[in-house]
Amino acid sequence: MAGSWQTLCLFAWEAERARPLGLLIDAVEFRHQFGPGVMEWRDAHIIPRYGAAGVRKFAFVMPTGFPNAGKEAVEGPAIFPTRWFVDRQEAFDWLGAP
Numbered sequence: 001m002a003g004s005w006q007t008l009c010l011f012a013w014e015a016e017r018a019r020p021l022g023l024l025i026d027a028v029e030f031r032h033q034f035g036p037g038v039m040e041w042r043d044a045h046i047i048p049r050y051g052a053a054g055v056r057k058f059a060f061v062m063p064t065g066f067p068n069a070g071k072e073a074v075e076g077p078a079i080f081p082t083r084w085f086v087d088r089q090e091a092f093d094w095l096g097a098p
Contacts, residue, residue, distance in 0.1 A: 004038045012049040022057040022095035023050065026088065029063075043076035051079040058082040059091040 015023060050058065057080055062069065064086050072083040085091040 008046045012046045015053040019054045024059045026061045047078050056080045061085050061088050
């Protein structure tokens with residue numbers, strides 16, 4: 001689980017440094033399962049850092065057949081929507097739209 005936390009902290013640090021309006025995680029070939037408590041820890045310690053960095057949209061690109069493709073929601077303590085995609089270009093288009 002420490003690896004998951006370290007990776008999330010590094011991604012948050014990069015967001016704080018670059019201050020992007022949008023973030024994208026391409027999980028098409030993601031084979032890792034988050035351990036117990038990681039998502040709750042992410043909500044408490046990472047999501048607020050994204051918002052403070054100025055993030056206004058968060059996109060996940062998932063493998064074809066992902067059941068929540070197209071779903072958009074403001075999750076946990078986020079101040080921005082997260083949307084799930086199966087098409088990378090659609091994710092980029094959404095992130096770039098006002």
